[in-house]
Amino acid sequence: MFLTEQCLALTTPAIIASVASLQCLEYRIVGICYWLLCTPFGCTVRTSPKVRHFIPELVVSSYSNTGSNPWGEMSALSVPTPLSQGGGNLITPSSQRDNLPRFKNVDGIGHPGGAALTALAQSFGFGYACPSGAVPLAPYYLSTLDPLAWRHAIPESVYPQALTPGMREIGSQAFGNMWGSVYPRQGFLVQPDDFKAAAVMAQRASDFITRVGQPHVYLPLQPMPAPGYWPPQPVMENNINNHRWQLLTPMVQSTCAIFPSATLQSAEGAYAWSLWRPYRCCQRMGQTFLFSIDFDGGQ
Template sequence: MKILLIILFFVNASTVNAKTFSVTNLANSATSEDCLDYCVDGVCFWLVCGWGCSVKTTPHINHNLPDFVVSSYNEPGENSFSEVQSLDVMKNIQGGNLTTNSKSKRANSGLKFKEASVTGNPVAYAMGQAKYLCNSKIKPYMPYYLSTLDEKMWRSGLSDMLYLSTWVPGMNEVSSNKNQTDEFLKSWGSLYPRSGFLNQKNEVKTASVIAARALEVVSDGGARIYQSSGCTSADCMKKNGKWQMISPVEENSCRAFGIESVEELKDKVDEDGQYGWTAWRNYGCCIPGPGAFIGSSITGCLN
């Protein structure tokens, strides 16, 4: 009940125009059962002592939370997440001057550039306060990564020149294929180097890869300007992760990047190049019980 009240509070908050999304849209999307993927996967044991001692049990649960709001866009100040726009306007810098506006002669250029941001989702933090959900590790509204602050590395990718993934094709691709050769051939783009430039004609694929790169900075860091989220790449997102589009299309389901066909992506193109997603992170925890925690037994999700 508590979590429903929190989400309803956000849903009833003021809305913004269609060009942007706000916490209202994030709250609406957070009700997705497909993205939450909640299950009981074990038992937790608690020692309770009074005149004597006994062992009590509570469920061990596993689910996802929409920890990160990830945006990709063409120019500084055009972040679609309205609450972050004021943080994202930096003086004396420009985008890559490679606009994707449909009126531009460069719309079909293979080389594209986008800015990106990764922000702590306040809705995930609120959800984590509920008794039957795990606590989120993020800080609400925390700007974990702003490419406009990391402008030199985001425009050059120099800090990633020592990463093997930068030089080996197929090693770390945004693709749904597990075979390295197929992964490279059907890839939307490589995660490395983590810069804003990408050779990709498809606008939605470009935005998706750039978003994945920004989250990879938060996950694996390096010589970048970012705020650590306290998790490794494996913890933050599993194999291209669970991504839920918020803008320009507000979806009620999650998927990994790299699996949709060109035809499926046509309706998701934004003529101004502004995109936003929530990136869901997996959690496992015990529902709090009485007494002292002894341990847990994880058996797998019970259907």
Template sequence: MKLKQLSVALFTAATLTAGSNSKADTITTPEVITKTTSAFFNCADYEVVGVCFWLYCTITGCTVKTSAKVAHYNPEITTQTYRNAEKPPWVETRVMLDAMQAGHDGSLIGIILETMGSGLDELGGGAGSENKAASHSNMTFTLTDSFGNPVLLASKVIGSSGYVCDPQLTPMYPYYVSNLDTVAWRFSIPEMFYPQSLNPFGSLLGSNSYNWGGYYPRIGHVTNHDLVKESGLIAFRSAHFLSRRGESHVYTTIAQNSREGFWPPGPLTEHSGKWQQLAPKGETSCKTFPLSAGTGPSDGLSGYRSDDGAHVWNLWRRYKCCKDRGDFLYDIEW
């Protein structure tokens, strides 16, 4: 069975068997679906932006038909960030991740870690170590995985209406698993040599006065004291190369080509995508990163912070489309 078919099968089974309750540091597939759909009206920003013209021909002749050109945001991928490799927050992904990456001993990942001389005996992340009084490390390492949002299954059903744009992504498909991208994600090879990585002010997620850090190099190491900022930066870093082709990572791109009556979003930038937190805080709205200015418990972000470093986010991006009514001629956008 192909991986995409297996992903859909696992998604269906998980949805039917998972309970509706979960611990505070976990989330289930039914909860992902519920929280995603509850945010649709706030996040989709649905609007009619123009009209498409089609040439429709039969044996009796040809005529020009029209259809509305619509635009709205879609929940493309669901991204989880976490430190405990044995306990990703999205419960139903654990079986798939176990099957894909296995354990440290005897696995390909373990061989890579041993070859790189890492000395690690597990695949997880964590905070910096304080091995003596004069030693202090702000460096943390976070794992992340991105799956096609399960609600995409519904968009495939209703996308034929022409009034909903189908992203053509597969629900529950693992577009990125950071432990399968060990060389780049953990050891920053070759990301550390990129010009963007050498300029600490060239890729800030936010403004010069308030930001969550640089998204280059796009790796799992972050120097940050704040869990929600760390998680958001990690999620943005992975989505940044996921939305592009030919990047130096092990992943499946979510980039798509335009076609007649269908215009997908371009590569992700600081302002082109919107994020919705699913865990620990179940949001019903979307925002761009960084969420808000603040540095402490009174900054309004306390509910967004997980005690164990595990967070789950939806990435919403804007699509345009119109119903196919023949051979595409042209479109007008106002």
């Protein structure tokens, strides 16, 4: 699907409303948790269902013009700086091949819809919902504050993942739908399709945001496990069980997918997605977590 949409300003209420997607939520009971409950009268073992569902953790905006995050209320966070001023695409057509180097700024900000998602889960009778590991509205990544890595690919341009064809690619060359490589995780990509370029940048940013110790200026989003609480693994491209994307602009969609996906062009070169990731948890039914059983093998 190749459509063009005029980009409307993305607002916080619209982002919160977008969590009402049962397809993105994908709530399931996947096991049983066992707890030890002790009182002055003795101890007993109690159980609670182990649930698994996706949570929208981040709003990832990918846009051409520096300072023009399509999420209106958050655009002031990423104004141009002395080292991050220019933006837009470096269009250098060639008669021999498509040669369209595109640049995108990327912001990754904590999703504001966590409370709405919990209410959604409870209103549909699902009962218990896992808490998100992300802080709402927290700026986990602003590419304007990361010019060395995002604009100059230092040091990732010399990483093996960036120099070896076929490593860490979004899509598949064998199936003819390869959009670009994850490395180097920077803001430039030779890609004639603007939506695909923006999506690759969003994937690149989510890759290091969900990992610790990466050579970028960012706040890691890697929630710690706890008794009865299993947060997601870092984002890995091409794996719909690991993460999924919900398009927010140029059009709010009610479904989630991974890249490659259907494309929807923005006249302004500005895009935003919700990043959903899977959590597993169970309601605490005692002082001590004993163990859990997974019906699906933990997959």
